[in-house]
Amino acid sequence: MSKSSAVPSGVTAATLAKDLRLEWRSKDALNSMLFFSLLVVVVFSFSFDPNAEESRQIAGGLVWVAFLFAAVVALNQTWARELRNHVLDAYRVSPAPANSLFMAKALGNFVFVVVLEVLMTPLFIMFYKLRALGPAWQLIPVAALGTWALVVNGTFFAAISLRTRSREIMLPLLLFPVSIPALLAMVNATTAILTGELSAKFWIVLLTTYDVVFTIACLLLFELVLNAE
């Protein structure tokens, strides 16, 4: 067996692969999240039933609020498997860097939420008869950056919530205020692209700044949070 005092590499990839594999195997969480996302879309469609013109104005907001709910359900699961048998202790005792664990979890969450979004989007398009009047390709960077904004902070706050009572409610409680600028940017960018009235450029730049700032903050502070007894 090889052993050295050097920091092990490939931990992020190994952890991400393990998480994806386990998720695929059990499909429990995945199935319930998928169904939940479908329900959210249907409920929204009943609650907000405008004609095609108005829908383009509010769809940006609706879609992202729906994604936010789905994301919170996914994020609350982030550390569920690790909690069961105190696996985090095994991680902390090993020389593997805390940030590798964080990145693996954040990327895993990113994948899950993107899967949910990919499922919910066609339903929204259908129910609201949506069509992008602006440059539709811009929706991809908006979705990617917006999802990462929610997921990176969500994974971090999920780790903080591990050390609190009422864990499931603490996560959205901590996440929502801090996510407000990102939400504003996502919603406005999406609305701008759907209505074609304004440029989404500023919002995309804002989202990128938000993502960079908070990814760095998470990476700097995660080790402290992981090791808080």
Next chain:
Amino acid sequence: MDAPPIITLTAVFKQFGRFAALRGVNAEFAAGGLFAILGDNGAGKTTLLRVLASLAQPTRGSVSILGTAELRSVRHELGYMAHPSLLYDEMSGAENLRYFGRLYGIRNSTDAGMTAVGLDPTLTRPVAQYSQGMRQRLSLARALLNDPKVLLLDEPFSNVDARSAREMVALLAQMRSAGKTIFVVTHQASLLEGTADEFVWMEAGQITNRNRELRAVETR
């Protein structure tokens, strides 16, 4: 055992709010010994092990392992086994070891680790379906993955059948002969009689007695 001390605890206090789990532990442990840590519930045995594993920071005092007080730099030389299994219930034994091996930078096959503790590496059953004895063995295998110089085992024999327990003790004796330093917290001290180099009695957060003979240390 006049080898230089491999672990030194100096005036270690550990507090959880108002509860003092460790109240001034001063001790040296020589390399290559098998130490049994005994004591009643709440004596501080688990906390002591967690402090050594750098899972808990002492409120006061210092710990030195392998010559350094920076415990994080010697993590690759430590193996830790706790009362919870520290394993993923959803994966098989081999998958668990393979993953945890990656945390130590081990990319080779981990099958030898499983056979060493008496488990079949080809088992595809998830760990959730293991018996307690199998789970404890796998947990031990995980602690041994990185061939650590120091092994910290918290109640490895709990809920394990007598034969498995004896096999584990034999394995620990083997490891000790190979030069490892082993700490075993246990309520079943008799299992280690004749194997352990020293019995350490803890009471109310302090080490109150140490002796090669179990009888001298047990107070009942």
Next chain:
Amino acid sequence: MKRVFPILGLLTAVLLSYALYEALVAAPTEQTMGNVQRIFYYHVPSAWTAFLLFFINFICSIQYLVRPNPVADKLTNWTVLAIAIAACIAAFVIRPLPEGMEPSSVATTGLAIAGLYFLIKKCFSQTRTDALAVVTAEVGVVFCTVVLVTGPLWARPVWGIWWTWDVRLTSTLVLWLIYISYLMLRRFSTSGQTPVLAAALAVFGALDVPLVYFSIWIFRTQHPQPVIGGGGSIDPRMLHVLLINWLAFLFFAGLVCWSRYRLEILQREVEETQALEAMLEPRSRR
């Protein structure tokens, strides 16, 4: 300490009464809004006080996180100094400055930030820094609530709306939400290292607020909204009353913070003594 407190209390009471008189009676009546405008003398000083308290909380949080690590500590010291120097240089070099900023105020702010940082560093130990963080968060939330309540109370009779998503009001709302979540984290945490978690949250909050401000500012340029409170110049007599009220509020905030701080320190001392007792006295065998 025991003698200063009642004197300070008396002084605060006098200042507050004087400020109230100035605000309600002596200040000139605003020409378009009438007497309703006088709530402005409550609204703005509360906001400034809340921001100051939250800023102190931010400094305390950073120090709590950074102090145990000597490398990070030094790095932060130099960063703070750099900010102060940069502010001084920028104040006199950048022309023209953004609207509403004057060279002297930019430079003073930069120096004040650095001064506050090193003052707190010098006078407060690690645990006391955390106590100060708790205190400023709590009192800050109170003042922030005042801002959020007086804002709509003012807006409704004057502009006919309860709320608008303008830059200042929205940023204040987000700041309030962040610090409510901060207090909830403190209350719900079961960790032995709650201060670390809370400090991390405060840092996230501090990073967030400029982003909120900027995002609402962009939003407003795309979708012009009514602005509460107006901008631009202010009658010097009104400015005078405003500053008197701010001074009175600062004294009041200082008084409340001080008593809360003493309570917090006493509570921690009691806990430490109990812990010490538990450590030193032998426990009975079960």
